[in-house]
């Protein structure tokens with residue numbers, strides 16, 4: 354087993370932040386309305402409106418607002434009936450919250466490697482493993498979780514069709530992928546999260562849009578939406594006093610958070626436009642920096658440009674990822690290494706891992722650059738200059 358040491362996080366007082374909230378006048382007005390109406394908790398008009406508008410964006414029949422993306426994934430797991438010893442397949446190269454909710458339910462996780470093109474889980478590898486399981490008569494997984502990391506849609510067409518055919522539950526972790534679409538022939542302009550049995554989104558402070566903290570479960574199933582909503586509100590039977598039919602959760606979003614989220618949804622076109630400009634500027638300046646490999650882009654996918662994440666080819670650039678991380682951190686530029694593959698984390702080492710070293714490579718060479726919608730041209734120029742500096746330094750040193 355390859356040992357991976359923890360990589361230090363960025364300094365707390367970065368002068369160029371990684372991913373800050375970008376708020377407009379509408380958020381302010383809506384939140385003030387919550388204060389004026391004394392509707393700051395779960396009672397109030399905004400949760401329902403946020404759900405309706407979000408369902409429309411995604412093109413799903415239902416959206417159930419909840420306290421976080423992790424809560425949305427947990428509600429999906431429980432509502433879809435996953436439990437003790439159910440096998441769940443998941444990517445290794447993702448944020449840990451993709452798998453944790455399934456561990457809460459004592460599922461058995463099997464982790465899969467990434468595909469080098471999109472960095473998302475290698476769905477061909479999953480399909481190959483499924484055929485092998487069928488041939489050998491070994492059992493199939495109960496569920497597959499796919500994540501759309503860094504806001505880039507995963508290749509899902511064949512895997513989704515196979516899951517449907519074999520009766521395997523498909524859950525999309527779209528926590529990083531609000532406003533990301535498939536635009537290929539198979540899914541003509543379809544929002545990610547709308548293909549699986551459930552799609553889960555996060556409105557954490559560092560995501561594309563934020564409600565301060567919050568999440569959303571989307572689904573086309575009336576039953577699933579009803580159950581998820583019921584479980585998120587302590588499994589309380591409406592109309593009866595303190596009558597609960599099972600052990601529920603307190604996962605409901607507050608009215609004040611929903612107000613913020615609703616304002617952000619209305620600002621989404623502006624946030625997205627700003628992100629596109631930031632990405633174009635990075636892409637243009639990186640063309641002159643050999644060895645800094647831009648993030649994946651494909652004609653079939655419309656990524657949301659959440660975090661501009663590059664791979665550092667140490668030989669061509671002249672310095673490795675960790676040298677770059679340290680250099681940028683010293684300049685108070687907030688950067689992050691890419692995810693630590695989950696199969697290398699001590700608490701997940703008992704999970705079988707299928708694949709090779711693609712995720713390990715991505716983890717060793719990947720770097721997310723400051724990508725806030727509010728990033729100024731000057732701030733971005735500082736980031737690019739710092740990158741150039743190191744390339745130049747290294748060249749001089751040779």
Ligand SMILES: *Cc1c(COP(=O)(O)O)cnc(C)c1O
Nearest residue numbers: 421422423448450451528555557
């Ligand atoms: C952020 C994130 C989550 C969890 O969302 P929270 O709202 O922070 O709980 C889950 N999965 C992925 C891939 C994420 O990036």
